[in-house]
Amino acid sequence: MPPIKKKVSAASAATRGRLIEAAGEVFATHGYRAATVQMICQKARANVAAINYHFGDKENLYFEALRHGRxxxxxxxxxEPAIKPGEPPEAALGRFVRSYLEGLLGAASPDWHRRIVAREMAEPTAMLDRFVKTCIRPQHDRGVGIIRVLAAGRLTEEQMLLAWRSVIGQCLLYVNCREALLRVDQKTAYAEGFIDELVQHITTFSLGGLEALAAATRPAPGQKSHRQTTLNKAPHGSLRAGA
Structure with missing residues (x-):
């Protein structure tokens, strides 16, 4: 059960912040099971009572560090909204891909932010259901919503889910397999401007894939179209960028 929220002083808030930062680094390095509250307290210059006060227990501290990192x-x-007023959905898809890649590949955040999330995906803990509900599901629904507008009633729900996961899969390849890909390319780091190139590629490739799926889903003459039978109420539109 999450701890009861309390009003805290500036000093107490600072202690809480240090605990989250220290816990994030320790959990990302050692994993939830191997990490101990003693390791975290030593790094945060705090005591076990502070963990109990602010988070209740190790499990809640882990979740807060995981959520903070993400x-x-x-x-x-x-x-910003998934699709801004008057924004073409093609542009919204590109904006999502850019924000996602810049967040995961950029240098703005400490490395443990990426590593703790990746570790939870690879070694799930009891906190995964809670993390999916509060963090991953909203991100997923936002992305599927963009695909739904782009599909405009021409794809099944399953096709739209698979299409969105293909978009995310392309992004995650360059995040989770970065070191291997750099070695394959005989490089030590992604080149300057690589994110711009990747955003353009993933967006264009994904829009083309959606167009191909929509074309393949069109019924033969005389058959009812999916648009006539689907419960999807999105208005019809083109999937081509700039249309």
Missing amino acids: DQLLAELFA
């Missing part, structure tokens, strides 16, 4: 990585993503 929120910092994707802060820009949720700073």
